[in-house]
Amino acid sequence: MSLAGRLAGSVVLFLAIPSAFAQSRYNFQEPVTSVAEQIYSLHTLMLIICLVIFVGVFGVMFWSIFKHRRSRGAVAANFHENTTVEVLWTIIPVFILVGMAWPATKTIIDMKDTSDPDMTIKVTGYQWKWGYDYLHGEGEGIAFVSNLATPRAQIQGQEEKGEHYLVEVDNPMVVPVGKKVRLLVTANDVIHSWWVPAFGVKQDAIPGFIRDTWFRAEQEGIYRGVCAELCGRDHAFMPIEVHVVSADEYSAWVEGLRLASVAQAEADDREWNQSDLIARGEQVYAATCVACHQAEGGGVPPAFPALDGSALVAGEHGPLVDIVLNGKTGTAMAAFAAQLSDVEVAAVLTYLRNSWGNNVGDMIAPEEVAAARGV
Amino acid sequence: MAAVIPDQLHDHHHGPTGLMRWITTTNHKDIGTMYMIFSFVMFLAGGVMALTIRAELFQPGLQVVEPELFNQLTTLHGLVMVFGAIMPAFVGFANWMIPMMIGASDMAFARMNNWSFWLLPPAAILLIASFFVPGGATAAGWTLYPPLSIQMGMGMDMAIFAIHIMGISSIMGAINIVVTVLNMRAPGMTMMKMPLFCWTWLITAYLLIAVMPVLAGAVTMLLTDRHFGTSFFNAAGGGDPVLYQHIFWFFGHPEVYIMILPAFGIVSQIIPAFARKPLFGYASMVYATASIAILSFVVWAHHMFTTGMPLAGQLFFMYATLLIAVPTGVKVFNWVATMWRGSMTFETPMLWATGFIFVFTMGGFTGLICAIAPIDIQIHDTYYVVAHFHYVLVAGSLFSLYAGAYYWLPKWTGRMPDERIGKLHFWASLIFFNITFFPMHFLGLAGMPRRVPDYALQFADFNMLASIGAFGFGLSQLIFLWVVIKAARGGGEKAPARSWEGAEGLEWTVPSPAPHHTFEEAPVVK
16 A cells, blocks of 8 residues: 555544444445445545645745735735746646556556456336346346335425435345445436445446446445436435345345245236236336326426326327337337336226226227237 | 716717617627616526525425426526626626727627627527526536436427527637737837737637637537437447547636636736735736636546546546646746735725736635546545636626726726725635635535535534525625716716726727727827
């Protein structure tokens, strides 16, 4: 470790004592990965260097302001150039900058090294939620969507705000402690950015492209982040929650999800009637559609059309199933084929056709959705 | 800003009167005045948007505006302040002062000058009116990143058109300044004798000519992606959303220096005047300005560290960005050396200039911290960045504009600015500015993203403080209006030709207020 690094390290230790394990209000969050720790030290080092220069430069300036003023009888000197001084204050800063760039370069090389991961997770940004696909490693095949869990009533001020207001989700990402997790980050619609400060990871999610990054969390706990790139209306309402757990707990979580999905598949593999579909569809609507199309189906025209009284909703089954599965190009309507099962699509559409002012009275069967997928 | 009362000029002026005088004028002083009034009006409009944003952020939860409108406000606040307030204000200064500083009778292309100005009001109307069209104004952030900007309604098209118009205006203004400075200097006024303000504007003008067409190209590509079936920025059609960011920031980073180099020029005029001592290191100031301008073309991707650049890209852009600290540091050192062993007095312009150095340098330090790529990964798109660029754009550009306005107000109006009220304006602005923006560093470090209408509870107290500061800062700016109106209406002490004891330069050899035509015969500079 360089002298500068050690210096910064010791100051970090000093600063960390009063705020150990607490959520810092004046500095970066407590780092739990080696990269975040390096960033923390770099920042402390930078602060110290800047502070020293600050005191030096403004010490001279304020000395001059207090001493060299006419009211104190100062008479102006007439010097106005000195090549030696100019060369000195050009060269010396260059050396200081090299001192800053050296440790930063090492950290960047470290951040970019995504080789040999223990597991790989694909992260997909949607307007306005995150999708996680466990591609490789223990838990392979797990896929779910993670939505804001804070109730709208808290946001609108009709309810007391909870402790984790706006930084809580329904389905958190779960990873084992001490394992190198490689993230493949992409997006479905517009650019988002997956950011967990305690990990020192912020990676833009770019539609049509995949970028990778990594983290190895060294400490169990719950870590919270947010979307960091403006992505439209609910940019502030698509947080990230990562649970770092022990290897055993992780295995148990994987097994639990496997059992639940088997149970769900068995439960869905049956004859559906209209009222069951409507009940199921109401849940799907609340989790997936409500952010844009609103609780009463009124939407927010023109970006998010109303579903209540919509001719499309009340019309033919085919186009309706198609727009949910495949989205509509050029609008904010995303494709949900990968997110929703046949039953869920059928359920939510049946719900839509029989809610608010819509009164079609029929149902869309899961088989119709399956058939549409096959096309 | 400074309104020259037509009656005072009646003896010198032969042409249309009333409104037609202002519409048809080709006089650099009239046009400079119009630029400044326009920019102050836009400053107030952008300020109202900022205060609405701060009102919403006063507490967690949604109280004042819905997220859609909030995003429109942050977007238009940025566009209006950058293109409507800061840039035109500097062009106004250039119009008023450059001919008088180099001993020219007017700008080189007087009619084009008129046209440059009169393009601006239609652009402003397009921007403001876009709030009232279906779907509202564009809400994609002032950077207008696709694909989000592709989703916007017709407000986005109005913004694109406005940017085109303002770009044309800027390019014409810049050409005018380049030609004026290069060709119309008085005999004996060599390049290296020019006031530094002319130098910084000359270099700025080249930057404008180089990058405004790039911006126009970027937004035109957005327009064709939106309406004419192209896929420049759409991966599904073979394009790349990140391409837009490269093009935008190739414009955007030089743009940052377009907004700060003339500020350096103004401060370099004022510090020597009140230290009663020549500017230290004039030649190195010129070289430093040119270095900053050249470096500004090779640092753009430091705005994009989180897009996931290759290692070599991150390293190159980090090193190049750090290098900019060198010439910027040289400038600060030169200003301090100019003050050193001077005989200083602190009238209002000097207070603003000193305040500029102090607070702008803090923005410089946070810029250095942002330049370190790994740190930037953490603070990119957080309130830390919001704090950083407001330190350089408000405490930098805006404070220098105020310094210049108080400094040259006697030349514009013939009356000294009211010192008591001017000082009140300064201290109120300085204190409220720091109350507003200093806590934002902490917010960003602790993890608050920018461009959000609502936030987690741990950020509540600093946001409340920032909002209180913002309202104080906003209201303080009305004090300036009072100072200017008082001087423009002939109130206050009459100003002599050389209005400040230590002021040097040709502009102080003509009477105050400056007559409608100055230097019809070129002065000779020794």
